[in-house]
Amino acid sequence: MSKNSGFRQGVQLAFRLGTELTVATIIGGLMGYALDSFFEIKPWGLVVGVVFGVVAGCLGVYRVATKMNIEDEDTNNNLE
């Protein structure tokens, strides 16, 4: 597309991945904690919530990474 689209993609990814991983874990934990105090099932809500949060964060990073891989292969094929 545009000529510096590679740079854009790179900057966007660099700032996106780090925060997304941590924030998803924190959000999962907080939601679990809220469920704990709501249904009084301490500590299981927090435990399950953190696990779900970690999974959500890893899944997001994994998705972005696979997309990046495909784009890389595309550009390599075009060069050859």
Add this chain to the structure above:
Amino acid sequence: MENPLHHFEVHNIIPIHIGGLDLSISNAVIAMWVGLALVGSMFVLPSKRGLSLVPGKLQSVLEIAMEFIRNMVYEFIGEEEGKKYIPFIASLFLFILACNLIGMVPGSYTITCQIVVTGVFAIGIFIMTLVIGFSKHGLHFLGILIPPGIPKVLIPLMIPIEIISMIARPVSLSVRLFANMTAGHTILAVLFGLAGASLMIGWLPFGFTIAINGLEIAIAFIQAYIFTILTCVYIGDVIHLH
């Protein structure tokens, strides 16, 4: 030594209290108004005055900025659907950039250092993406919670995970801008404090502040850019469902 966090404090300049509501005009509000006025006077007034076919100095800067934003929108939302989001994305980018840069003027206030401000931006964008998704796809929009090609057994497991990652988006959007701006300004304040601490070695932190000032201007651009590009990505995600 001066408290390095004191320039984040909000002071009321013109106190206004209406029925228990604190609507005072503070230094943060004034910084925001200056940002609005800057963007407005740079972009709205020249276009009202009439644009020339051969652009002058100001007009060519504005055209480059708008072209940059347009390319960004086309890349992440698509040419067809993206057109109607260009005004929104452009005003978001220019306003955040203006506020970040105003914060670099010594003695002024950086409103993007307040998580309230960035949080309201991010929540507004989040609600906007939900509205766009539901109005475009109807109830099919809930399919965004189920990624394509997963076995049926995993669906109850995937829905909470997808909900968490949806909610994490506005949080990470607001925290990223807020944290970057706050950290940079705190580092600057600490280094300035050290520069004043002793005359013998004070030139060393003072030299660093000059370097970090340049870095902070770059961060102001990059963070405004990241914020808008992720807005584009999120809008694009709800428009092209999988």
